Amino acid sequence: MTRLPAAERRTRLVDAAVRVVAERGVAGATTRAIVAEAGMSLASFHYAFTSRDELMAELITTVVAHELTALRPELPTGRTLHDTLREGFMRYFDHLVAAPEREAAMLELTHYALRTPGLEALAERQYESYAELATLSLASAAAAHGVRWTRPVPELATTLVALTDGITIAWLVNRDGELAAAAFDLAAASIARFAEPVAEPVPSAHSSRPAHSLEATS
Amino acid sequence: MTRLPAAERRTRLVDAAVRVVAERGVAGATTRAIVAEAGMSLASFHYAFTSRDELMAELITTVVAHELTALRPELPTGRTLHDTLREGFMRYFDHLVAAPEREAAMLELTHYALRTPGLEALAERQYESYAELATLSLASAAAAHGVRWTRPVPELATTLVALTDGITIAWLVNRDGELAAAAFDLAAASIARFAEPVAEPVPSAHSSRPAHSLEATS
DNA sequence: GCCCGACTGGGTCAACCGTCCCAGTTCTCT
DNA sequence: AGAGAACTGGGACGGTTGACCCAGTCGGGC
Incomplete structure (x- = not known):
């Protein structure tokens, strides 16, 4: 014992x-x-x-926390905004391919939570957390590339999460890695197109990055 | 009896x-x-x-067929490509809002099929059908607006379905209609940006649409 | 050492599940 | 009319499930 x-x-x-x-x-x-x-x-x-439902509630909380930790954005390393966004998506995709059943489980748990009285708030919290993570990624990428977003960030964050979920489902169904990678690249390009360079407010003593450098690198 | x-x-x-x-x-x-x-x-x-699984298989086949019929693309009526795509998304969104439990069930059935030996092919067929519908929508919109796609259509179709699924899940979780509508509009804008006007091969006796008219209308 | 609370683990309960059984009824064909 | 197939519907079966029961063990505090 x-x-x-x-x-x-x-x-x-x-x-x-x-x-x-x-x-x-x-x-x-x-x-x-x-x-x-x-x-x-x-x-x-x-x-x-x-009860079993009590364990399931704690399970959902735990897996969401793990997911957020695993997908915490890294320092942007792309030469262009598009590259950075694509790298972020591909990092997620590597994570998905490494353990498909994990992401499938995340999605199933969302539906289970929506279906189970008392657990709905957990699904909401799950998706709020994803949106926060996406917001962080978008802010980080924008700062690294000297751009600002031309659409409200909540919209962009929602879309980024939607693209991630949607392409995940498609891949889980058909396991077409090339198509998924291409779709993630297209997703990155889509979002990158909603950025514009940040104008410098006043000339400064620091050497400033020329405004046209974004076009030159893309 | x-x-x-x-x-x-x-x-x-x-x-x-x-x-x-x-x-x-x-x-x-x-x-x-x-x-x-x-x-x-x-x-x-x-x-x-x-068996129950036999009924579930027939259920999946039936609901997918109904979904495809309900979401068959209508004749494009938008003044711009962006408008047309957004209208398509909003038509879907109306459909979702009218019966949320139906779309939730579609997603659940996908996961059920993936989890049930013998039913995997039904999930694949489901998503192939969605891609075909998206492809039809994209072709129809391109023809109506005299544009062609600058990305391979399978990628665009996959992305369109992914956006639809992803925004659906987000809405099912948070029921934020304004944010979903904004995300669908952003999705339409994203896809519209992968179009370019079809160049006329040779001057013709017909009055041709000027190449800059796409920019002027968007 | 004693007591009490925390913990252990084998067993049980009622409800539910998909599937099967089977007698009876109805319809069609010869 | 008779036979056989199609159909009807109440009941039963074995298995599974979440939850509960309870006696025994262990550890900590007094």
């Missing part, structure tokens, strides 16, 4: 549930499958959680 | 299943829920279908 504090057992059960959902989908993540994966008894499940 | 031929009973069961999935999701579409909705006995279910 190895004793674990309840909090530790909860963590292990949630980690196990992440793996089970990824492998079998939400419907396959029964309490028995989860405890089997965690190497525990069924009673331990109910000792640690009052 | 009202006698029905098996084919009629199958149709009624599928129609009932469409309603049940829309209301309760795939997990809630049990054989008992479906027959209750159809006003039949459970034995009639198994008389008409050899």
Whole structure:
């Protein structure tokens, strides 16, 4: 008998549930499958959680946090804005290809949350977090390339997340990597076209970047 | 005892299943829920279908066909390409807002098909059909506005479907109609920017549309 | 050492599920 | 009219599910 504090057992059960959902989908993540994966008894499940839905809520919160950490934007390295955006999309795509079942699970969990009374707010929070991440990416890219966005950033962020989700679904269905990569490149080009150079307000003592350099590099 | 031929009973069961999935999701579409909705006995279910999966396969085929019919592109009426594309997106958005649970069900069925051995090909066929519809829309819009696409059409079609799916999910989660409409407008603008006027091969006796008229109208 | 709370794990419960069984009814064909 | 196929519908089956039960063990505090 190895004793674990309840909090530790909860963590292990949630980690196990992440793996089970990824492998079998939400419907396959029964309490028995989860405890089997965690190497525990069924009673331990109910000792640690009052219900399966409580575990699912915590599962959603956990996987969203992990996703945000994994996809935190890196310092922009592209020579052009388009390059930077494309690199961001391709970084996500590498992440998707490395573990397709994970992204499929994210999408399934969204639908599950929307369908489960009491969990709707988690789906909302999930998508707010994605929008924040997209906003951060857009701001970072704009700053690195000396541009500003010609559309309201919430719209651009929504569109960026939509493109990501939509191309993900298409890829999960057809596994056409070339087409997905091309679509991500097209997505990057689309968004890049809503940028314009930031005009310098006044001449400064610093050597300023010429306004036409954006055109020259694209 | 009202006698029905098996084919009629199958149709009624599928129609009932469409309603049940829309209301309760795939997990809630049990054989008992479906027959209750159809006003039949459970034995009639198994008389008409050899298994629940057989009914689900037919359900997917049916709802995809209905979706394609509902979203068949209309004659382009926009004054500019951007307008035409935006109108197409907004027509879809009206369709979504009129029955959100229907589009949510479509997405859920995709995931269900991907998760169910033997049904994967239905998900693929679903997305091929969407791409064909998008391709038709793009061709129709290009012809109406005298432009051609500067990106391969499969890429543009994939992106158009991705934008549709992605904005749908975002709206299902947050029900922010203004943001969704703005995102659809931005999506239309994005795609419109991958068009260029079709050059006339040779001067003709017909009055030709001036090449700069596209810029003037946008 | 004792007590109490935290923890463990085997077992059980009622409800639900997809599938199957089977007797009865109806319809069509000969 | 009779036979056979198509159809009807109530019930049963074995399996699965989330949740609960409960006796036993362990650890910490007094």
